[in-house]
Amino acid sequence: MTRPATTTWRRGEVVLAPVLLGLLALAAWEAAVVVLELRPFVVPSPSAIGAELTGNVGIIATAALSTALNAWWGLVLGVVGALVAAAVSAAVRTLDEMSAPLAAAAAVVPIVALAPVLYTMFGANVQTARVAIAAIVSFVPVYVNTLRGLRTVAPVHRDLLRAYAATRRQATLTVTLPGALPFFFSGLRVATSLAVISALVAEYFGGPVDGLGKAITSAVSSSNYPLAWAYVVGAVVVGLLFFCGSSGLEKAVLHRRSGR
Amino acid sequence: MNTPAPTRPTAPSAGPADAPAATGTEAHAAPAVEVRGVIRRFSSRSGEVVALSDVDLTVRAGEFVSLIGPSGCGKSTLLRLIADLDEPTAGELAVFGRPPRVARQNHDFGIAFQQAGLLPWRSVRTNVELPLELHGAGRAARRARATELLEMVGLADFAQHLPHQLSGGMQQRVAIARALAERPSLLLMDEPFGALDEMTREHVQTELLRLRAETGAAVVFVTHSIPEAVYLSDRVVVMSARPGQVREVVPVGLGAARDRSDDVREDNAFFDRVRAVREALHGTDGTAPRGVDRR
Numbered sequence: 224m225t226r227p228a229t230t231t232w233r234r235g236e237v238v239l240a241p242v243l244l245g246l247l248a249l250a251a252w253e254a255a256v257v258v259l260e261l262r263p264f265v266v267p268s269p270s271a272i273g274a275e276l277t278g279n280v281g282i283i284a285t286a287a288l289s290t291a292l293n294a295w296w297g298l299v300l301g302v303v304g305a306l307v308a309a310a311v312s313a314a315v316r317t318l319d320e321m322s323a324p325l326a327a328a329a330a331v332v333p334i335v336a337l338a339p340v341l342y343t344m345f346g347a348n349v350q351t352a353r354v355a356i357a358a359i360v361s362f363v364p365v366y367v368n369t370l371r372g373l374r375t376v377a378p379v380h381r382d383l384l385r386a387y388a389a390t391r392r393q394a395t396l397t398v399t400l401p402g403a404l405p406f407f408f409s410g411l412r413v414a415t416s417l418a419v420i421s422a423l424v425a426e427y428f429g430g431p432v433d434g435l436g437k438a439i440t441s442a443v444s445s446s447n448y449p450l451a452w453a454y455v456v457g458a459v460v461v462g463l464l465f466f467c468g469s470s471g472l473e474k475a476v477l478h479r480r481s482g483r
Numbered sequence: 484m485n486t487p488a489p490t491r492p493t494a495p496s497a498g499p500a501d502a503p504a505a506t507g508t509e510a511h512a513a514p515a516v517e518v519r520g521v522i523r524r525f526s527s528r529s530g531e532v533v534a535l536s537d538v539d540l541t542v543r544a545g546e547f548v549s550l551i552g553p554s555g556c557g558k559s560t561l562l563r564l565i566a567d568l569d570e571p572t573a574g575e576l577a578v579f580g581r582p583p584r585v586a587r588q589n590h591d592f593g594i595a596f597q598q599a600g601l602l603p604w605r606s607v608r609t610n611v612e613l614p615l616e617l618h619g620a621g622r623a624a625r626r627a628r629a630t631e632l633l634e635m636v637g638l639a640d641f642a643q644h645l646p647h648q649l650s651g652g653m654q655q656r657v658a659i660a661r662a663l664a665e666r667p668s669l670l671l672m673d674e675p676f677g678a679l680d681e682m683t684r685e686h687v688q689t690e691l692l693r694l695r696a697e698t699g700a701a702v703v704f705v706t707h708s709i710p711e712a713v714y715l716s717d718r719v720v721v722m723s724a725r726p727g728q729v730r731e732v733v734p735v736g737l738g739a740a741r742d743r744s745d746d747v748r749e750d751n752a753f754f755d756r757v758r759a760v761r762e763a764l765h766g767t768d769g770t771a772p773r774g775v776d777r778r
Binding site: 389404 | 590616
């Protein structure tokens with residue numbers, strides 16, 4: 224009898240506790256700005272940021288949408304490309320051996336640093352370079368993880384399929400692909416956050432004037448610090464939406480699995 | 484050399500394709516498993532390991548034979564050779580008179596391992612259906628057979644559960660049901676109860692005896708446990724390590740599987756056979772310790 228009540232209370236606690244902590248932190252921040260008389264370029268007060276946010280919801284949303292679209296298309300291209308590449312590499316061993324060092328190299332190159340080059344390559348007045356950056360950045364973790372998943376078949380399952388004379392196609396469909404799914408999703412989770420970050424940061428290096436990154440730099444250069452922070456809030460919202468999207472998809476697809 | 488089998492063929496060993504030829508109609512007249520002069524060597528960086536040295540073994544149709552011996556005696560290797568999961572360096576094997584590869588492709592045997600090896604993303608029912616599905620059985624036939632099998636192993640209520648929701652013993656029973664899915668005349672089991680606690684273990688052993696009586700299948704059963712081997716088997720094949728060899732074959736003779744119950748475990752005949760296997764294993768007959776105590 225007490226059990227359901229306890230669980231409900233605990234669930235409420237789980238939500239309430241971080242919200243409470245966040246409100247406390249905001250209050251402390253506000254107090255610090257007022258009491259210490261901090262200047263806005265050091266850090267503006269939450270209330271000032273809130274005012275800018277509510278006053279400019281429209282333009283912040285437009286900028287956020289532009290960045291989000293770049294991140295989205297980059298993510299889609301990167302993930303599709305990574306899946307195709309991983310499938311081919313898993314099927315053709317030599318190709319895998321050839322591409323392994325390249326994938327490792329790509330993983331350590333800060334792709335965003337290529338932004339100026341890509342703007343020159345694709346033209347600075349189109350979004351192509353930003354999409355390309357998000358695509359390359361999200362390609363790497365999805366490719367590496369999915370390939371590892373396709374390679375990871377439990378020996379007992381391999382023996383089982385061999386003992387039952389399963390064809391290669393059957394083995395792929397019944398064991399290899401379902402087994403690789405959790406690996407794919409952990410790659411996707413990384414790729415999603417990276418796609419948003421890189422699409423936004425790429426805007427710092429040039430290109431068209433829309434997007435959150437551009438908006439933040441121009442707000443700062445016109446000394447409107449609370450507005451810059453309001454755009455940062457917009458970036459946080461975009462990042463959260465992407466994260467929730469990918470982890471929601473993961474939960475929906477893997478919900479019948481064990482938590483191994 | 485301990486108790487070499489008397490019927491070694493003198494003909495030069497030919498390829499598996501020339502193994503004792505039995506036409507399809509006579510297949511069941513052939514023994515379930517026939518192993519002749521099998522050698523399996525593994526080469527590793529630290530040198531060559533002889534896993535099996537000149538092993539002979541015959542398992543008659545419907546017979547329950549356990550392979551027992553210390554780690555490294557090659558008992559699992561032998562089972563893998565019979566299942567065509569591995570190939571011998573020399574010698575011949577036949578399953579119902581056919582080379583293991585053909586037997587495997589004909590789905591002549593069911594198999595279970597120490598790990599249940601269930602697919603974690605499939606329900607208990609669809610795990611049991613797996614062999615039928617791989618071999619193209621229709622949906623309705625698969626469902627009917629899975630229902631029947633799950634009732635047989637006492638898990639009918641768990642058909643929709645996922646493997647991780649089941650205990651180790653229950654998972655192993657699902658794996659056995661899966662092995663029985665195609666009504667094989669031969670079951671190959673590699674320490675299937677090795678990871679279970681003693682009480683669960685005794686329970687599933689009795690269950691296996693019952694299933695075996697119902698199906699009439701021959702069983703090759705790899706185990707570490709002397710009482711388990713004695714309780715289940717018609718004959719216990721005692722093996723020794725380095726190199727893996729058959730040291731002795733101990734007949735059990737505790738009666739037909741259908742007549743054995745848990746009471747057998749407290750029977751004097753049972754203890755007598757346990758002692759016989761233990762002595763064969765540890766070599767108290769005075770000749771064997773050389774091989775065991777070398778280091």
